[in-house]
Every structure is written in structure tokens, then in C-alpha cells.
Amino acid sequence: MTYRQLYGQIKSRLGEDAGAYCRYLLDRSLPELLIDDNKVPEDVLEEHNKAIGRVEAGEPLQYVFGHAPFYDLEIDCGPGVLIPRFDTEALVEEAIKTLPQDAVFADICCGSGCIAAAVLNGRKDTRAVCADISDTALYYTGKNLEKYGLTDRAKIMKFDVFGSWADFPKVDCILCNPPYITASEMKELPENVKKEPYEALYGGEDGLDFYRRIMQASKDHFKGASHIIFEIGYRQADALRQLTGGKCEIKKDLSDNDRVCIIRGFL
Ligand SMILES: C[S@@+](CC[C@H](N)C(=O)[O-])C[C@H]1O[C@@H](n2cnc3c(N)ncnc32)[C@H](O)[C@@H]1O
Structure with missing residues (x-):
């Protein structure tokens, strides 16, 4: 043929x-x-x-072929882990530009490890703690860090955001693309997105459960000194302004949608 x-x-x-x-x-x-x-x-x-x-x-191409382009990398992925999205590159861009010299950052809800891999690769002075509740996610994170020779600068840990933070290492900054789809949005997901793990998408009734929890935990665990860079849904900017009492900066992605929420200083 x-x-x-x-x-x-x-x-x-x-x-x-x-x-x-x-x-x-x-x-x-x-x-x-x-x-x-x-x-x-x-x-x-x-x-x-x-x-x-x-x-x-109806299986996504990225699962069938086992990889997806992300930032300047080709990230391995498969059933059971969220497919890296172009939207998330805005968070990576912000982290690469603004992380302090020699920063240790957390990639919480790391999924395939796409955020940590792209930031570690773009900023050779940084180190990462990659955390997720899913074994499949942690498997892909390990695979992707190894693929780009980044393993030595990262710790990978199984971690439940809603559990205890007592053993979570101190970091200079939290990067996080949490599940943020609301209960009503979950009912209208396109068929191909439904092939991705439910727990990677659902963010609670109003989509904000992970933001609330991570901000509170950061306040308790890091004594209020916060530097958090969240990915947010394009309709969530006002909710994040409210949750932070106005102490955040919202940045847009390349499609001109609100996409990144930056919290600096004391919450
Ligand atoms: C939206 S995905 C983000 C994945 C990856 N960071 C990315 O940008 O492609 C959210 C991730 O949160 C993880 N997750 C869900 N519930 C969690 C929990 N309670 N604690 C820690 N991670 C959780 C999921 O397993 C999933 O990998």
C-alpha cells in the first residue's frame, strides 16, 4: 500500500x-x-x-499512540492519566519566568508529570517534589522525568491533598493544576474527555475544593508564606479573587482566557 x-x-x-x-x-x-x-x-x-x-x-489519539506534545517536550501518557493540555503551558511559562534561583517547587496533582518535567527542563537550577494520589499518574511522572534525565532533581510521592500534610517537604513554591470541573460541567463533558480519569477532572460541586484545601494547607503548613501558581478554569477567576481576598494575580493563556492564578506572600 x-x-x-x-x-x-x-x-x-x-x-x-x-x-x-x-x-x-x-x-x-x-x-x-x-x-x-x-x-x-x-x-x-x-x-x-x-x-x-x-x-x-473514541479513544483519544494521545492514549492510542502513548504520548502528547507539551511545551517543548513529548510527554508519555496513557489510559488512567490526564492528557497534558496546551492550556497548562501558561502555568509552566509563568513558573519558568518567576521561580526564584535554586527554588524547590512542588508539582501537586502532578498527573503525567508534564508540569514538573517542563519546568525542571527549562530551569536547570530548580528541584521538584511531584505528588499525586494516583499510582498510574506517579508511574507516568517517573517515566517522563527519566525520559528527559530529570530524575535526580525530583522526588516523587504518593499524596492525598485532603489527607495530612505533616510529611510534605517544605518548598519555595507550589505549582498545581488541580481537578476543577464542577458537578454540572461533569454532566456535559465531551465523549473523548470522559475517557480520562474522573478523579483528574472533578473538583467538587463548585469546582473549587482543591483550591480551598491547598490554600488552607499552605497557610497551616508553610506558616502563611505562600507562593502558589494554580491553573484555573476560564470562568473561575472571580471565585479565586474571592477565595484569596483579592490577594492574587490572574493571567491569561494564549487563547486570551483567564488561566493562571498567582498567589504571593501571606494569605
Ligand atoms: C487536572 S489533573 C492534572 C495533571 C497534570 N498536572 C497536568 O497538568 O496534566 C489532576 C490530578 O490530580 C490528581 N488528584 C485527584 N485527587 C487527588 C488528591 N486527593 N490528592 C492528590 N492528587 C489528586 C489526579 O490523579 C490527577 O492526576
């Missing part, structure tokens, strides 16, 4: 999603494939035959 024929086959099965699928499978763009009459190697066809049924059944 030629590349052109393969593309025709993919297009007839996946419709509009064919372009994205081809980029994952072949790392090539559509215009190139449409004029390519070279034969597709057997191993590529084999991978395609394994993947296409899963994609047709």
Missing part, C-alpha cells in the same frame, strides 16, 4: 480526524501524503492496524 492509498483509507474511516491521526502515526502533514506513492513499511502498517480501531471507538 502507498502512503497516498493509506491516507485515503484513513480519511474514509476517520473523516475530519484523519489529519491529526496521520500526524501521530507518520509524523507527516496531509499535503505531503497526498502526493506520496512510496510504499508504507510493514511495521507502520502494523501499528496503524492496531491503532485505527481504538481511535474509531
Whole structure:
């Protein structure tokens, strides 16, 4: 089979999603494939035959192919861990620009470890504590830190945000993209997002449970001296201003949505 024929086959099965699928499978763009009459190697066809049924059944491409682009990295991911989102790069950008020299930061709710990996990679002077309640998340965090040679500068720990913080190491800054979807939003999630872990998405009735808990714990555990950089939902800026008594700064992502909440100093 030629590349052109393969593309025709993919297009007839996946419709509009064919372009994205081809980029994952072949790392090539559509215009190139449409004029390519070279034969597709057997191993590529084999991978395609394994993947296409899963994609047709609605599984996200990132799970099927096992990775997702994030910041300047390619993050490994799979079923059971949140797929890294482009939106989250705004938090990474802010952390890379503003973390103090030699900072130790926590990546709480680390998921695939995408935030910690991108920040450690962008700021060679920093170290990280990566924490999550999910074993699958911690597995991927370890894998991604190792992939980029960052393991030596990170500690990975199983941790429940709503449990005790007594053993949580002292850090200079908390980075966190918590679950923040509200109960009513959870009912309207697109089908592909429903394939991602419920506990990575649901943030309590009003979506704010993790923000409240982490701010309170930071106040108690770090004696109120807080430097927290949260990712927030695009409709949550006012709620965060209220929760912090106005002591936060909100920044936008590249799509001009409110996306990052920065808390500095004493809460
Ligand atoms: C929105 S995801 C963020 C993942 C990753 N940081 C990212 O940006 O892609 C939230 C993460 O919170 C974790 N989580 C959920 N409940 C938790 C809890 N009680 N304590 C610690 N982590 C929790 C989930 O396992 C999930 O990995």
C-alpha cells in the first residue's frame, strides 16, 4: 500500500480526524501524503492496524499512540492519566519566568508529570517534589522525568491533598493544576474527555475544593508564606479573587482566557 492509498483509507474511516491521526502515526502533514506513492513499511502498517480501531471507538489519539506534545517536550501518557493540555503551558511559562534561583517547587496533582518535567527542563537550577494520589499518574511522572534525565532533581510521592500534610517537604513554591470541573460541567463533558480519569477532572460541586484545601494547607503548613501558581478554569477567576481576598494575580493563556492564578506572600 502507498502512503497516498493509506491516507485515503484513513480519511474514509476517520473523516475530519484523519489529519491529526496521520500526524501521530507518520509524523507527516496531509499535503505531503497526498502526493506520496512510496510504499508504507510493514511495521507502520502494523501499528496503524492496531491503532485505527481504538481511535474509531473514541479513544483519544494521545492514549492510542502513548504520548502528547507539551511545551517543548513529548510527554508519555496513557489510559488512567490526564492528557497534558496546551492550556497548562501558561502555568509552566509563568513558573519558568518567576521561580526564584535554586527554588524547590512542588508539582501537586502532578498527573503525567508534564508540569514538573517542563519546568525542571527549562530551569536547570530548580528541584521538584511531584505528588499525586494516583499510582498510574506517579508511574507516568517517573517515566517522563527519566525520559528527559530529570530524575535526580525530583522526588516523587504518593499524596492525598485532603489527607495530612505533616510529611510534605517544605518548598519555595507550589505549582498545581488541580481537578476543577464542577458537578454540572461533569454532566456535559465531551465523549473523548470522559475517557480520562474522573478523579483528574472533578473538583467538587463548585469546582473549587482543591483550591480551598491547598490554600488552607499552605497557610497551616508553610506558616502563611505562600507562593502558589494554580491553573484555573476560564470562568473561575472571580471565585479565586474571592477565595484569596483579592490577594492574587490572574493571567491569561494564549487563547486570551483567564488561566493562571498567582498567589504571593501571606494569605
Ligand atoms: C487536572 S489533573 C492534572 C495533571 C497534570 N498536572 C497536568 O497538568 O496534566 C489532576 C490530578 O490530580 C490528581 N488528584 C485527584 N485527587 C487527588 C488528591 N486527593 N490528592 C492528590 N492528587 C489528586 C489526579 O490523579 C490527577 O492526576
